[in-house]
Amino acid sequence: MAPRTLCCCEYISSEGDIRHLLDCCCNCPEIDYCFDRLITCKPIPTNLCARIMTGATERIRFPWKGGAKQCSLHVILPVVALPLFLTAAAQGLWISVVAFSFLPIFLTYLHYILMKFYSYSSFFFVWNVASFVEVFLIFEAIGVALLEIRADENIAFICLTLCVCFCIYKIKQKEKLSHVLAEYDGDFKFNLLCPECNVKIPPRTFHCYTCQACILMRGQHCAWFNCCIGEKNHKWYMLFLIFSIVYLLFCANLILTTACHPVQFIGAIMLPDDCSEVYFDSLCALCFVTSIYCIEAAIFIMSVFVFEIWLISLGMTGHEYRNRSKRSFFCGLLSSRPYSKGIIRNWLNYFKGSDASFLYYNI
Helix, strand or coil, X not given: CXXXXXXXXXXXXXXXXXXXXXXXXXXXXXXXXXHHHHHCCCCCCCCHHHHHXXXXXXXXXXXXXXXXXXXXXXXXXXXXHHHHHHHHHCCCHHHHHHHHHHHHHHHHHHHHHHHHHCCXXXXXXXXXXXXXXXXXXXXXXXXXXXXXXXXXXXXXXXXXXXXXXXXXXXXXXXXXXXXXXXXXXXXXXXXXXXXXXXXXXXXXXXXECCCCEEEECCCEEECCCCEEECCCCHXXXXXXXXXXXXHHHHHXXXXXXXXXXXXXXXXXXXXXXXXXXXXXXXXXXXXXHHHHHHXXXXXXXXXXXXXXXXXXXXXXXXXXXXXXXXXXXXXXXCCCCCCCCCHHHHHHHHHHHHHHHXXXXXX
């Protein structure tokens, strides 16, 4: 007997059963168990959140010919949450204060949860891309016409947007080049084996349990790009940080100096003075809270950029810094740094790139 053709609202579950989209809120023992534990004030098992997320990801689908298509919850949430957040923050001054005070706490806690239980989640990568897209659309669709942005300023903003997008593309493209493959047979001073992959690896190569690969000069598994930052894409990562800071601060300055009453700072550089009237118009308020979001994001990215500069100066990778001796002082300055050649040579080796990478291996 030929299998029945699925209608647009049906799908085959992981158990092999045919289910309907309307069943998405039915028969979810994980949520029932979690609710029972909450109302009885009992601790929730650590793996329960991951199971709930997995179940929700399987059930969230949209109708499609031949069967409902799966849509990742980690993609939907940031795409929906960010516009709602900015819209809610634009409703009043105190709502903006509460929203922007709560946002860093929420993202920090969510980062901790996802990296602990669901480290391969694409939530923060989608949030990262959605942030730049959202800022660009609000600036172009509302800010340019409403705030009378000059043509040269708009062109500069578009160029910065393209630079940021190109850096994101190169970070993802170069990621695989930092992976040490099974057939890799380099001539190293030491013969090292990864205990997880059982693969011959060069020094300063560390295993990533999320990527399931050994990464050369691994800095971190960056949730904001959903990939590892290693030797081959670290320069593009640094360029992304630089262009993002300029992009966000430039956008915020253009909006604030036109939406608010500007004052002259230095030469043609203007700074906002009085922003008390921005909430009288909903579109103007939306542009204003977008600029505040840009400033908050720029502060976070600047802190990451300063930390990366410090690591390069120390001659350490992010992985080595996090696993340094507990007895180190002054943010790793007095810790053991066998690969450091001094600040100037560390920076020279960094800019020389892969051609001089093996200079790091001569202890």
